[in-house]
Amino acid sequence: MYPKAVNNLITALSRLPGIGSKTAERLALFLVRAPAAEVQALARAVAGVGAVKACGVCFNLTESDPCPICADPNRDAQSICVVETPADLAALEAAGSYRGRYHVLSGALSPLDGVGPEALRLRELVRRVKQGGVREVIIATNPTVEGEATADLVARSLAGCGAVVTRLGYGMPVGGDLKYMDGLTLSRSLESRRKLS
Amino acid sequence: MYPKAVNNLITALSRLPGIGSKTAERLALFLVRAPAAEVQALARAVAGVGAVKACGVCFNLTESDPCPICADPNRDAQSICVVETPADLAALEAAGSYRGRYHVLSGALSPLDGVGPEALRLRELVRRVKQGGVREVIIATNPTVEGEATADLVARSLAGCGAVVTRLGYGMPVGGDLKYMDGLTLSRSLESRRKLS
Known part of the structure; x- marks a missing residue:
């Protein structure tokens, strides 16, 4: 239904984790319409991880x-x-x-x-x-x-x-909410309690 | 925190629609560990849409x-x-x-x-x-x-x-469920009803 180059890209993208065929299709169609410089930058960035x-x-x-x-x-x-x-x-x-x-x-x-x-x-x-x-x-x-x-x-x-x-120490994550915290985390943070005064 | 090639890839991937920085990071780290042939295939596929x-x-x-x-x-x-x-x-x-x-x-x-x-x-x-x-x-x-x-x-x-x-005709989508269908769709499918016998 799409040109071969687009199908190739859909296939390659859908091999990535968490990218299904519909998302791959959406990304491929985005890239077809994207500026050539941006597409080439992505291609180079992908190829570039070979050096890592x-x-x-x-x-x-x-x-x-x-x-x-x-x-x-x-x-x-x-x-x-x-x-x-x-x-x-x-x-x-x-x-x-x-x-x-x-x-x-x-x-x-x-x-x-x-x-x-x-x-x-x-x-x-x-x-x-x-x-x-x-x-x-x-x-x-x-x-x-x-x-x-x-x-x-x-x-x-x-x-x-x-x-x-x-x-690493166990306990409450900063910014967490006690009423949504699991029992094991609460038990651990009781064990690791610190003296304040 | 990551090598430059990985950061470049994260930046390039996070420009795609619906790909946030966390997803881009996950995809980039997947590609770093992926077989070189697969990574090159993706790079070629991305570059290939230039022909479309x-x-x-x-x-x-x-x-x-x-x-x-x-x-x-x-x-x-x-x-x-x-x-x-x-x-x-x-x-x-x-x-x-x-x-x-x-x-x-x-x-x-x-x-x-x-x-x-x-x-x-x-x-x-x-x-x-x-x-x-x-x-x-x-x-x-x-x-x-x-x-x-x-x-x-x-x-x-x-x-x-x-x-x-x-x-194109309006009406119920095949496989849909009447109780979850919006009123406008139901009205349209009433208007476009067909004689069965």
Whole structure:
């Protein structure tokens, strides 16, 4: 029904996650009518991600190896924050309060999806910590079943490595509403209550 | 927070309609991890829509001019179906019951968006019909306020052109549910009721 070039684009776009055939059709028809410069910019940007690879040290996404964070002498090399994905790392960087280094596991344990310990960059983390010079490992996996199981595995793998292993704190999210909060979160925030005066 | 190539892609993707910055981020991170062949296929597909233009006769999207439908001798040249967009044309073609030609207006009247009669391919339609050989013009603009106003304008513009001008029928959509149908649709389907026996 559409010219071949449009059908090709619809097919390619509908392979993206969360983009169904109707959305792909809408996007393709938008691009057909968009200025040529904008379309070419998108094509170049898509092709350009071929230059992105994983940092050899922390497995964050990078164009240079080691990545800018690992290469930054102003960041605390004694502290490693362990995250599941580059997106989690980006969220922590956006928060702006952490000035140490990272380690991207590239996933979380998920037996149902066939993701076992060998699929994670865990051996590389243990090697980094065993090399010495690391004071603290902060486990910042997600507060989900998979993330908790992964945190547990990471903590056990690092036992006896000579570094303090910590976990991000649980509690109320800032801006949340108590009456809509689940019981487990409330229990955790009771446990982690702090003295004010 | 991400490498430049990833940020470029996020920016380019978030220019697409209905793609916010979070979705663009998710898509970009998917593409970073996708096989290189798939990423290159998408880049080529995006760049490829540059070859798509409007048919000189009916203004449908095409890579050849005139488009395959206008060039097809098996399609009834005496019948022209007037639609708003190439997507509407594609929906009618997918239905498969129409064997005539088309005319894509490239929009509908929408004074609030600054779309007046001169923005539509109306003059070209009148010229096509005045050239003769057209028996019927079927107005298939959308059953919306804009589509109805456009249908009215098209009908008035074609008055005295020598062709029968018709409008797509109103009524219940097949598979619909009477209790969820709006009153106007129900009134229209009462008006267009047909004798069964």
